[in-house]
Amino acid sequence: MTTTPSTLPDGGPRTHYLNAAYGLKSWLLTRDHKRIALLYLVSVSVFFALGGFMAVLIRMELATPEGDFFQPDIYNRLFTMHGVLMIFFFLIPGIPAVLGNFLIPLMIGAKDLAFPRINLFSWYLYSIGGALTLWALLHGGVDTGWTFYTPLSTNYVSTSVLTVGVGIFIAGFSSILTGLNFVVTIHRMRAPGMTWFRLPLFVWGHYATSIIQILGTPVVAITILLIAAERVFHVGVFDPKIGGDPVLFQHLFWFYSHPAVYIMILPAMGVISELVATFSRKPIFGYKFVAFASIGIAVLGFLVWGHHMFVAGQSIYAGVIFSVLSMLVAVPSAIKVFNWTATLYKGSISWDTPMLYALGFIGLFTIGGLTGVMLATLGIDAHVHDTYFIIAHFHYIMVGGAIMGYLGGLHYWWPKITGRMYPVFWSKLSALVVFVGFNVTFFPQFILGYLGMPRRYHSYPPEFQVLNVMSSAGATVLGLGYLMPLIYFTWSMRYGPKAPANPWGATGLEWQTTSPPPVLNFETPPVVTTAPYTYPVAANAPEVRSV
Amino acid sequence: MIPSSPVLPDQASDVARSVDHLMLFALSGLVVFSTLIAVLVLVFMVKYRRTSANQVGIDIYETNPKSHILELVWSVIPLGLLLVLFGWGTKVFFEQNRPPAGAAQYWVTGRQWMWKIQHPDGRREINELHVPVGRAVQLKMISEDVIHDFFVPAFRIHVDVLPSRYTTYWFKANRTGTFHLFCGQYCGVEHSKMVGSIIVMEPRAYEAWLAGEKTGPSATGVASGEELFVSKSCNTCHRPDSSARAPVLNGLWGTQVSLNDGTKAVANDDYIRESILNPGAKVVQGYQPVMPTFRGQISEEELIQLVNHIKSLKGAPAEAGK
Numbered sequence: 036m037t038t039t040p041s042t043l044p045d046g047g048p049r050t051h052y053l054n055a056a057y058g059l060k061s062w063l064l065t066r067d068h069k070r071i072a073l074l075y076l077v078s079v080s081v082f083f084a085l086g087g088f089m090a091v092l093i094r095m096e097l098a099t100p101e102g103d104f105f106q107p108d109i110y111n112r113l114f115t116m117h118g119v120l121m122i123f124f125f126l127i128p129g130i131p132a133v134l135g136n137f138l139i140p141l142m143i144g145a146k147d148l149a150f151p152r153i154n155l156f157s158w159y160l161y162s163i164g165g166a167l168t169l170w171a172l173l174h175g176g177v178d179t180g181w182t183f184y185t186p187l188s189t190n191y192v193s194t195s196v197l198t199v200g201v202g203i204f205i206a207g208f209s210s211i212l213t214g215l216n217f218v219v220t221i222h223r224m225r226a227p228g229m230t231w232f233r234l235p236l237f238v239w240g241h242y243a244t245s246i247i248q249i250l251g252t253p254v255v256a257i258t259i260l261l262i263a264a265e266r267v268f269h270v271g272v273f274d275p276k277i278g279g280d281p282v283l284f285q286h287l288f289w290f291y292s293h294p295a296v297y298i299m300i301l302p303a304m305g306v307i308s309e310l311v312a313t314f315s316r317k318p319i320f321g322y323k324f325v326a327f328a329s330i331g332i333a334v335l336g337f338l339v340w341g342h343h344m345f346v347a348g349q350s351i352y353a354g355v356i357f358s359v360l361s362m363l364v365a366v367p368s369a370i371k372v373f374n375w376t377a378t379l380y381k382g383s384i385s386w387d388t389p390m391l392y393a394l395g396f397i398g399l400f401t402i403g404g405l406t407g408v409m410l411a412t413l414g415i416d417a418h419v420h421d422t423y424f425i426i427a428h429f430h431y432i433m434v435g436g437a438i439m440g441y442l443g444g445l446h447y448w449w450p451k452i453t454g455r456m457y458p459v460f461w462s463k464l465s466a467l468v469v470f471v472g473f474n475v476t477f478f479p480q481f482i483l484g485y486l487g488m489p490r491r492y493h494s495y496p497p498e499f500q501v502l503n504v505m506s507s508a509g510a511t512v513l514g515l516g517y518l519m520p521l522i523y524f525t526w527s528m529r530y531g532p533k534a535p536a537n538p539w540g541a542t543g544l545e546w547q548t549t550s551p552p553p554v555l556n557f558e559t560p561p562v563v564t565t566a567p568y569t570y571p572v573a574a575n576a577p578e579v580r581s582v
Numbered sequence: 583m584i585p586s587s588p589v590l591p592d593q594a595s596d597v598a599r600s601v602d603h604l605m606l607f608a609l610s611g612l613v614v615f616s617t618l619i620a621v622l623v624l625v626f627m628v629k630y631r632r633t634s635a636n637q638v639g640i641d642i643y644e645t646n647p648k649s650h651i652l653e654l655v656w657s658v659i660p661l662g663l664l665l666v667l668f669g670w671g672t673k674v675f676f677e678q679n680r681p682p683a684g685a686a687q688y689w690v691t692g693r694q695w696m697w698k699i700q701h702p703d704g705r706r707e708i709n710e711l712h713v714p715v716g717r718a719v720q721l722k723m724i725s726e727d728v729i730h731d732f733f734v735p736a737f738r739i740h741v742d743v744l745p746s747r748y749t750t751y752w753f754k755a756n757r758t759g760t761f762h763l764f765c766g767q768y769c770g771v772e773h774s775k776m777v778g779s780i781i782v783m784e785p786r787a788y789e790a791w792l793a794g795e796k797t798g799p800s801a802t803g804v805a806s807g808e809e810l811f812v813s814k815s816c817n818t819c820h821r822p823d824s825s826a827r828a829p830v831l832n833g834l835w836g837t838q839v840s841l842n843d844g845t846k847a848v849a850n851d852d853y854i855r856e857s858i859l860n861p862g863a864k865v866v867q868g869y870q871p872v873m874p875t876f877r878g879q880i881s882e883e884e885l886i887q888l889v890n891h892i893k894s895l896k897g898a899p900a901e902a903g904k
Contacts (some may be wrong), residue, residue: 108771174614186745187728187770191694275746276877278860281729282744316632317639321653346731346740346747346766351679355672362664366657373656376619379626382639386631394623401619405612412667414604414674418738421766423729485605486591487735489764492774496762570638 036458051454051551063430066151067554072137073452074158079125079133080521082165086120092516094476094507102494110493111178112194117325118181123203124165126437127295130302132161132213133242134444136407137452139217141477141552142235144226144561149219150212156550157209157216161349164206171198180491181291185273185284189265197266200259207252210298214248217241226544228563232326235543236319239326240305243333247294247301250335255291258284282348282352289340297336299433300400301329304371307393310443311375313541317380318568321374328367345416356411361411368404372397387539388459389558391466392443399435399473403428406481421491427477435473442469442520449524450534454551457527461519469516475509542568594736594761594782595753600674601738606855615660616809655819678739681752685718689886690751692723692730692743695776698883704806705792709778714788720750722851726882733766734780739771740766748851755782792812806889810884823895828873829866832897840867 043256052069062070092113096104097177105113136154140147148154171177177199179188188196221234221242262284264270274286312319319325335398339350341357375397384390406428409415421424442465479502488499495503537546548557593599629640643649688711689700714720723732723743724872730743737753765776783791811817819828829839834849842865847853856863858880861873879890 070687102774107774111768111771111773168646178771182768184768185727187768191728191770233850275744281746282837314632314641316637318641318643318807320643321649322643346889347729347742348744348747351675354675358672358675359665359668362668363661369660372619372654372658374653376622376626377652379623379630381631381642382626383632383637384627384630384639394627397623398616401616402612406617408664408667409605409608409612412604412608412671414601414671414678415608415738416671417675417678418601418605418735420740421768482589485589486879487733487762487764489733489766491768492764494774516694570641571636 049459049549050553051549052554053454053551054150055472055554063100064155066147066155068136068140068148068151068154069452069552069556071154071158072133075128075132075136077159078158078165079129080160082120082124083129085169086117086125087165087514087517089117089120090510093117096493097503100495100500100503101189102499107493108178111180112176112489115119115177115180116172119168119177119199119203121433122181122295122299123206124161125167125457126299126433127210127439128161128206128213129299130306130441130444131217131241131244131298132157132209134306134441134448135217135237135244135302136213138545139220139225139238141451141548141556142543143221143224144230144236144544144557145220145224146555146557146565148216149224150177150216151305153212157212160209160212163205164202164204164209166202167205168199168202168497171195171202182288183262184288185262185265186275187277189262190274190276197263200262204256204259206503207256211252214245214252217245218249221245226561226563229544230563232323233563233566234326235305236308236322236329237302237305239329240301240303243329244298244301246330246333247298247336251291251294251298253297254287255295258287258291261287269514282344285344285347289343290337293340293343294333294336296429296432297332299437300440301332303323303396303437303444304329306440306444306447307396308371309541309543310389310393310447312380312568313447313543314385314387314393315378316540316570317378317382318566318570319374320377320380321370322567324370325374328370330366332364335360339364339411342411342416346420346577347415358411358413362408365404365408365411368400372401372404374435374444385539386463388457388462388466389443389447389539391463392439392446392469395438395466395470395473396436396443399431399439399470403431404434406431416489419484421489422484423480423490425478426490427484430477430480435477439469439530442466445524447539448545449527450538451545451550451552453528453531454534455527455531456534456538457520457523457531461523465516465519465523468512468519472509472512472514472516476506476513477509479503479505479509482498517524542570591738592736592759592761594740594755594757594759595755597674597677597753598736598738600677604670604674607670611663611667657731669781677749679752681720681750682754682775685720685752685754688713688719688722689890690732690743691726691777691882692732692765692769693726693888695719695765695772697765697776697778698734699794700883700886703792709763710781711763711778711785712781712788712791713755715755715782716785718754719752722748722886723751724748724855724886727767728823729767730769730776731766733759733764734886735764736761736780742767748855755780758782758784790855805884805887807887807889807894810880810888811891814880814888816888819873827869829869833896834895835893840866841865842867842869842871851889854892855885858885858888890901 052067058151096110167443175195177194177196261272265272271279273279273281308319339361341353342361483499483502488495534550536549544561686702691698697709699711725743725745731740732743732751733740741749741751759782760801761780763780774893820831822830822832837849839847839849859877862871865871
């Protein structure tokens with residue numbers, strides 16, 4: 036990346052993490068958490084673009100009831116790879132590896148993460164896993180669905196299941212190591228005075244996420260090994276023809292993959308807490324409730340995997356237990372939404388771009404969460420299970436929630452990351468276009484699902500066409516909404532106006548250092564004396580934020 | 583058949599109506615809460631928008647002792663509503679999953695990518711199920727390969743069809759018509775072609791259909807259970823006399839069987855199927871595990887015939903009942 040050096044107020048050039056060294060080697064061998072975050076930013080953007088492109092092709096096929104655009108085997112590969120790339124290579128690493136990596140040391144007043152080399156190694160693991168998965172994509176792809184249900188995935192398809200499995204396996208270690216790095220950093224490297232209850236809620240969100248990454252990811256790794264054992268050595272684990280139990284796979288898979296949903300949403304919730312506080316210029320209402328809600332979600336999240344299996348042949352009494360536990364998870368999520376809303380009360384609210392994304396998040400996450408409650412209700416799930424209702428629900432959480440949070444966070448910290456501002460008009464327009472496009476795409480899918488359109492159908496009965504056309508049209512708008520930030524962020528890296536240290540008048544330690552930060556983050560080691568979000572900001576009073 | 587409503591699928595059973603009522607309740611909760619949040623957010627956004635560059639918000643949490651009460655209120659009220667929804671949902675789920683006594687038993691075999699269905703009288707059809715209106719129908723389902731799922735939106739219930747054991751689906755259609763049958767679990771290349779119809783008929787029309795010449799694919803060459811019992815040589819050991827090397831099967835159905843390892847098992851569909859495929863898994867007390875496995879030598883449809891045959895064997899259970 037070429038960035039012209041910033042200048043000190045007296046006009047002299049200032050050394051920061053971006054201009055401290057140049058050349059490919061200075062990036063690929065860096066141990067600076069900020070540079071590693073940018074490596075991740077580039078990688079996850081590539082996977083997001085690929086996954087998004089597949090979504091476009093899927094929506095093209097579904098514009099007509101007949102399977103006329105692709106053959107079914109190609110269509111099945113498309114939705115499988117869309118899911119695999121988006122979940123394992125974009126959503127799970129997304130916010131933690133990009134924003135978390137960049138910000139956690141800055142927010143707690145540390146020079147770097149606890150294990151800088153492991154941090155770089157994590158990026159390499161992620162990249163190797165991703166490269167293997169892309170290689171598999173070009174060599175036959177995989178058509179099991181991202182859920183890899185057995186015995187279909189072990190004994191009935193001949194596509195690159197193993198290669199993709201190994202890709203996910205390797206990338207999983209990247210996730211485990213990142214979580215470990217965060218936990219140790221948060222425990223051991225806080226600046227003097229940065230007590231646990233002075234941590235920004237973004238850090239609490241990532242702490243909860245890290246717990247899930249460390250405890251959950253090994254289970255999916257073991258599951259992949261068992262799949263390999265069955266596919267390669269015909270050890271009967273999951274296929275009943277050789278003595279296995281196919282439902283066992285679902286237990287193992289969802290024991291990780293349900294908490295994985297919280298890996299995607301908890302960091303986004305952390306971002307939203309920062310945005311709501313900053314753009315209301317007041318502390319988050321009920322800081323401790325919001326902080327502990329993150330931990331509560333992480334812990335309860337491990338006890339609800341069976342709600343993916345209400346109709347999978349598990350005992351109906353098991354279904355009852357998993358249903359009531361799933362209801363309990365909704366409580367901490369509701370607490371967060373109410374607390375964010377209450378924070379706005381008597382705030383000093385600005386309508387800057389990141390705040391628009393945050394409000395979009397609150398709206399979409401509320402719908403996503405409440406439809407999740409419907410799915411936790413046994414009698415409703417038994418009908419809408421594996422229909423477009425569930426597709427709509429989890430896109431409201433993952434796209435409406437996690438991606439809105441990710442984009443809101445990028446817009447918020449972009450000045451800190453790059454030292455540049457981006458165009459106000461275009462960025463506000465992008466927030467609006469994404470919000471509208473998203474709803475037009477996914478709201479019709481709730482209705483489609485209740486009408487009974489099953490997911491993963493390449494062709495469908497003609498009465499479902501109208502809603503599918505609406506959804507495809509919305510996807511076009513949504514795609515445009517995502518292209519806009521890509522364009523103006525790229526533009527801003529070279530041409531954007533220089534950003535001040537604290538363009539939003541925010542309180543966090545990351546805003547007390549320069550933009551972009553120096554290599555070791557702070558010119559003088561910070562000392563923390565107040566709770567987070569204590570306004571007014573004393574020394575570094577609100578600066579000009581116009582562009 | 584085009585549904586009569588653009589947002590509600592056909593409602594063809596009492597259970598479907600229960601599900602719709604439950605959904606309506608959940609939906610009204612969704613509308614109330616999301617409207618509440620949306621209105622509050624928009625009102626605050628406008629009312630408290632920043633009017634000068636240095637303006638800051640007012641922290642009401644620390645100064646107001648009632649803040650903690652507020653936190654409790656918006657934790658406890660949602661929790662209460664969630665538990666109501668849970669209870670109601672569970673009640674409906676039991677309705678969906680518990681067939682009434684005396685339901686007519688049909689058999690369903692799923693395979694990539696078709697549904698094979700057998701009526702109580704042995705008649706068979708593919709991808710279509712004709713049933714009389716107003717009669718409770720129970721489906722015992724099994725898959726020959728991967729996991730499938732029996733899904734009829736008009737009845738508002740999905741049940742996975744597993745390759746390892748029988749699962750049960752039931753419905754009682756309350757109106758005539760033709761309704762979609764979908765495979766609801768992704769099962770490979772032609773998953774979206776694993777579809778069919780449930781044709782609900784007036785009882786008289788159903789009788790006429792059963793009696794009619796229109797046999798369809800009924801003659802699929804599956805031998806009857808009685809024939810299989812002989813051709814697979816089951817009868818050489820499982821004889822209804824005391825000198826047999828294997829347990830007597832007459833009257834076995836539904837009884838509790840004592841096993842070699844001291845545990846007990848109920849002689850139901852799954853027990854019999856397992857005993858044929860994996861005879862060593864549950865050996866009846868007092869017998870040697872000498873029976874060979876029939877895994878790979880017998881199809882799921884043949885297994886259904888055998889299970890049905892053994893179920894029909896009447897007579898006093900000589901030893902099994904002890």
